[in-house]
Amino acid sequence: MGTRKSAAALTATEKADFVAAVKALKAQAGGRNYDWFVRTHMTYFNAVNSHNYAHMSSSFLPWHRRFLLELENGLKAINPAVDLPYWNWTANRSTTGAPFTSDFMGGNGSGGNGAVLSGPFAGSTRWRINVSATSSTSLRRAMALRGSLPTTSDVDTVMGVSTYDVSPWNSSSSSGMRNRAEGGLSPNLHNRVHVWVGGHMAQVDSPNDPVFFLHHCHIDRLWSRWQERWGFGADRYRPGGGVANVVDVEETLEPFGVTVYSTLDHRGSYTYA
Amino acid sequence: MNDISRRDVFRHGATAALIAVTAAGFAGLASSGAAAGPSRVAALADPRDFEETYKGKKIKGEHDKANGKHKVHINGKKLGVMQVELPVAPDSTATYTAVLSTLNHFDPVPLDEGDNRDGLKKLAKLAVDQLGDQELTHDADHPHK
Numbered sequence: 001m002g003t004r005k006s007a008a009a010l011t012a013t014e015k016a017d018f019v020a021a022v023k024a025l026k027a028q029a030g031g032r033n034y035d036w037f038v039r040t041h042m043t044y045f046n047a048v049n050s051h052n053y054a055h056m057s058s059s060f061l062p063w064h065r066r067f068l069l070e071l072e073n074g075l076k077a078i079n080p081a082v083d084l085p086y087w088n089w090t091a092n093r094s095t096t097g098a099p100f101t102s103d104f105m106g107g108n109g110s111g112g113n114g115a116v117l118s119g120p121f122a123g124s125t126r127w128r129i130n131v132s133a134t135s136s137t138s139l140r141r142a143m144a145l146r147g148s149l150p151t152t153s154d155v156d157t158v159m160g161v162s163t164y165d166v167s168p169w170n171s172s173s174s175s176g177m178r179n180r181a182e183g184g185l186s187p188n189l190h191n192r193v194h195v196w197v198g199g200h201m202a203q204v205d206s207p208n209d210p211v212f213f214l215h216h217c218h219i220d221r222l223w224s225r226w227q228e229r230w231g232f233g234a235d236r237y238r239p240g241g242g243v244a245n246v247v248d249v250e251e252t253l254e255p256f257g258v259t260v261y262s263t264l265d266h267r268g269s270y271t272y273a
Numbered sequence: 274m275n276d277i278s279r280r281d282v283f284r285h286g287a288t289a290a291l292i293a294v295t296a297a298g299f300a301g302l303a304s305s306g307a308a309a310g311p312s313r314v315a316a317l318a319d320p321r322d323f324e325e326t327y328k329g330k331k332i333k334g335e336h337d338k339a340n341g342k343h344k345v346h347i348n349g350k351k352l353g354v355m356q357v358e359l360p361v362a363p364d365s366t367a368t369y370t371a372v373l374s375t376l377n378h379f380d381p382v383p384l385d386e387g388d389n390r391d392g393l394k395k396l397a398k399l400a401v402d403q404l405g406d407q408e409l410t411h412d413a414d415h416p417h418k
Contacts, residue, residue, distance in 0.1 A: 042415055045378065045415070046415070056357065113405045114405070132410060133353070133375040133376055133410060134403075134404060134410060135407045135408045135410055136407050147380070171357045171358060172358040172359060172368045173360070174362075174364055174365055174368075175363060175364055180363075184359050185359075185360055190379075191380070192379070194378070194379040195379050198403075202378065203403075204412075204415055205412070
């Protein structure tokens with residue numbers, strides 16, 4: 001069982017191991033390599049088989065929990081010592097501090113929305129963008145030009161909402177924890193961070209930026225904190241069943257082939273430090 | 274007047290004005306004896322449609338008021354656009370319409386026929402800003418449902 005740590009707490013070896021494993025997954029030919037995750041995220045941004053599995057729906061959190069676990073399993077197949085780290089953007093808010101250091105995720109893009117110039121993912125020879133809505137083959141960022149990072153107060157607001165989600169279970173849900181965390185509803189923990197990082201992170205192909213997984217790992221950590229407070233049980237997930245075109249607790253999350261229920265209690269697979 | 278009712282007033286007011294203008298257009302066509310054809314198609318186009326150059330890139334937008342399947346092209350390449358409904362405030366049943374694209378995927382832009390009638394153009398310009406010196410690829414035309 002793994003322990004996921006803050007990116008700010010990683011040792012130099014842990015950072016180097018994570019970067020090496022991510023690059024090895026990128027270099028893997030076929031199968032569930034790194035670009036498979038980029039393509040899958042693009043496909044599942046929208047409805048598949050009349051279900052919004054991944055975004056603007058109740059299953060936003062379980063779908064991404066499984067998405068992260070699939071990537072982490074891929075990294076562990078390369079190096080069993082690797083665990084996904086998280087980026088706690090309420091504490092680490094600088095464009096030059098963790099995780100955006102030259103020995104880890106690298107820094108900002110040049111000229112506002114240009115290619116990342118520092119770190120192991122700078123330039124197309126070190127990290128080539130193969131699947132994207134835009135033509136750049138180098139990773140791009142435009143940090144702090146748009147959007148803002150959530151505050152501790154924003155997080156506390158979301159953690160205090162006891163109901164997981166409400167009808168109509170999509171972007172227009174006017175209450176519940178899920179839409180407040182995802183971003184259809186204030187204070188918006190998830191969407192605004194994508195916008196704040198900018199570049200590829202603002203696009204449908206946002207997993208091209210490895211910081212995507214650190215951001216979503218923190219979102220998953222916050223859901224875990226919410227579950228510690230309000231419960232890990234199936235009764236805490238909404239909708240409970242019988243809602244057409246919405247992924248109920250016993251329905252299967254595609255393309256992973258597991259139910260929402262199976263994702264709810266992660267403590268047998270990993271915990272957070 | 275709160276934000277919700279002000280938004281509704283703008284929206285309904287603009288809709289009424291649009292109906293009046295459209296009706297006048299039909300009346301003008303009937304009285305002039307204009308035949309169906311390209312000129313009639315043009316008369317039926319959404320007045321919010323646009324085609325212009327922004328920061329050196331040609332942007333074209335076509336609204337689909339009935340189905341929300343709007344179209345945006347940048348330098349002739351299609352940008353995937355999605356229309357969504359969002360709550361105006363926590364615990365409010367009122368919603369507003371917004372659009373997002375494959376390039377601005379987490380940053381919805383309000384779109385209506387009132388104060389936000391140019392929302393689709395704003396979205397296109399945001400996409401151009403995001404592109405900078407890049408162009409769209411075929412993956413920018415990701416199907417939205």
